Amino acid sequence: MNTATITNTGARFLGEGRVEFRTTEMGPVAAGEVRLRVDVCALCGSDKRLLAQGSSVVPGHEIAGTVAAAGADAAVAPDTRGIVYIPVYCGACPACHSGLTNRCTRYTDLIGWQRDGGFAHYVDVPARCLIEAPEDVPLDVAVLGLDTVGTAAHGLRLALRTQQETPRRLLVVGCGPLGLGVVAVARAMGVEQVDAYDPHPGRLALAVKLGAAEARDLDSQNQYDVTVEVSGAQAGRAAAQRVIVPGGAVVVLGESGEPYTMPADPRWRRTDCFTVRSFYFPLTEVAENWELLRGFGAELRDVLAERLTLPELEAAFDAFVAGDLLKPYIVSGADS
Incomplete structure (x- = not known):
């Protein structure tokens, strides 16, 4: 050969x-x-x-x-x-x-x-x-098993290990291909409510098409058991940290040239929280x-x-x- x-x-x-x-x-x-x-x-x-x-x-x-x-x-x-x-x-x-x-x-x-x-x-x-x-998986579907689904699923599996039960509410921040992969995987893993946010209305509409609901409040604290930050933007990172419940998990999948920072405010210092960073699968x-x-x-x-x-x-x-x-x-x- x-x-x-x-x-x-x-x-x-x-x-x-x-x-x-x-x-x-x-x-x-x-x-x-x-x-x-x-x-x-x-x-x-x-x-x-x-x-x-x-x-x-x-x-x-x-x-x-x-x-x-x-x-x-x-x-x-x-x-x-x-x-x-x-x-x-x-x-x-x-x-x-x-x-x-x-x-x-x-x-x-x-x-x-x-x-x-x-x-x-x-x-x-x-x-x-x-x-x-596998023979029953076309290659144009199989390729999604790499970054889009493989990375998404691995990050979510790590996050779920930090929780005592399947999360009831999960937020995806950023609805590019990886974010949409997170939406699909979270739904398949049995998360009851998957919300999504993206400033681009077309991408947000695709997340809704895959079964997510539009997130309408990124300001109130203590909303989500798991947040998955996929945008890499500082505003997205801040939102993912802000809305997490005590004991929840923030999954950091978004890439950026900016340092990843955590808030220096009293609320964050007094909150149990898991920060999960994963690489591939x-x-x-x-x-x-x-x-x-x-x-x-x-x-x-x-x-x-x-x-x-x-x-x-x-x-x-x-x-x-x-x-x-x-x-x-x-x-x-x-x-x-």
């Missing part, structure tokens, strides 16, 4: 929003790795940083594809369908031995960040980072995530996704940054 040299086209981010396509030769697949035909690579809000700053590798980390070839010691059959687990975990540290691969203490690379990712026709990844997709949760996607994945895909091709990547990012597209999917243009 270790193929001869093939021609590949991939995107490079040059900084300041500029995208360049380069055609290169890919040699035989390295030992322990597989070569995927990229069928879907979804845009992520974190990719905007690379778009602005530039990247030395091919970006794109929400990848679903099909095995085209495998290197030595990679026991993966051709045409295996799967999604790409982006932390290149070591498999040998105590965290990895317990299945908590997102907590690997030795990993240095994230696929799409420190090594080539999926804004290309083909990508080589470690075989251990390929999560095989461990491989031990994959089976549960497939079950979630079987339940609502197609509906979530239909709410989020807009299909484009690799040559349209720069235009896709322009529309994505402007807020005109919620979750662009770059779909395969390679020959199968």
